[in-house]
Amino acid sequence: MLRLLKIELSKLLPYRTFKILFVLYLLLMVLVLLAGKNLGGSENEGLTSDKVLGFPNIWNYYTLYACYFNIILALLVIFVTGNEYTYRTLRQNVIDGLQRKETVIGKILLVVLLSVISTLILFISGVIAGTIYSTPETKSNMFDHSGFVFAYFVQSLGMMSMGFFFGTLFKRTGLAVIIFLLFLFPIDVILREAIFPDGFGDYMPIATYFLKLVPFPLDHVRSGGMDAPAAAPTGLALGVGFVYAVLFCFGTWFIIKKRDL
């Protein structure tokens, strides 16, 4: 297992696109916190910095924005997967003795590693920002609603698995990126609103990852302020999100197993 992860890292770490995208990702993760720094006044509908960045609401607000940066990680996985076809290195890896199964497991391990790292970044930055902006009485609620952190982990796992699946299915990086972006916006909306409008559509992959796992917090802040419970991600949403991640990985394995490389 460790060997497979090492193989993936030795391909990835010197890759300049990876370095640039990952630094961009890190910067966005930290800088987005600054966006909540100067809130206040009527134009912000009662939102103040201590409500947004203080415990426990920060977990909801932070993941709400940070989850969009998972798109960067998903694109990264598409690039890395597509490269293996463009450079014909997947084929060469198998010729050199890697099992088809191992090529899939290696990438899944990479996805899990990147998810763990991104979740840790979210958690650590969240604790630091939360500590700075919380009032003494909200500090005791530090880890209330930290279920959002776990939701974020499931989301990044799912988004990257989806990238892995698309990269494998379409083989060409450009095509995979375009289809992925279309899925991200119009296709999922069409599935949700036009084809499965009766609630089932809310659990399409993108809807699950962006609406169910990280619900929009404004309503609860407007109505109840700090005392009202935030809408934490439900067990159902977490479960569905995780199942999608598994399905994407399994689908990828199925394609690679069946296909002539």
Add this chain to the structure above:
Amino acid sequence: MEVILSTSDLKKHYGPIKAVNGLNLRVEKGAVYGILGPNGSGKTTTLGMLLGIIHPSSGNFSWFDNGNKDENRKRIGALLEQPNFYPYLSGEQNLRVIAKIKRVDENEIDGVLSSVNLFERKKSAAKTYSLGMRQRLALASALLGNPDVLVLDEPTNGLDPQGIAEVREFITKQSSEGRTIIIASHILDEVEKVCTHVSVIKKGNLLAEGSVAQLIKGEDQLEISADNIDVLISTLNNYRGINKLNRENNMVVLNVATDFSPAALNKYLHEKNITVSHLNARKKRLEEQFLELTAE
């Protein structure tokens, strides 16, 4: 003899196209085995199946009498079609990836890079390499892990004369170190120069298989012509060292041993008052057989 590779009725069909149509090959240890065939005859598809990247439609193959297990490929160094590398990684970094895949000590990398004269350029990104250098890097990666077998698909394709000579030298050297080598090629001359055994395939069918010596039969061919063909033939019938004599239009084609002296024959005919109007040594029979076998 230890059998390195055997295939039985190996087939790959893409719909109605029979890319490989029931190949039975047998490669023995120590051989330099050439798979000779025109472009599109199924050579690469065959090697692709033997190397685990193409699923056979039917039939079997076995490496080292150990079936088609993935682990067998760790004993094989292979280069299929063009060299495939991560272009942004250096030569050395590319070999590190491969060493990890093959579970080979990374200390071997410098040695194999030196053996193909790439040590000086090991820190440069593979995308800066010339085609010849990439080919050599591919040969270096094939050598990682000291494999028992090298599989090389069109190893001199696209190389300049110096590159071609280097690759041939490489093959001879590896063979002399006891490795079994399987080469796919459409270049007859190449197969004839480096191989001990050859199979000729066309449209996925095996046309001939045997040792190069067998297929060539150690014979040269000589074209000869004179004003009076009939007198020439009756005179030649009395000359020693001619294995076979064929009349082709207005010339005679002789099959002779490779040490046959055309000069001595010419002198003999001159003494018999026959003036030779045409005397030409033909290429060896493998080419003729190849063309004959692969003709439409």
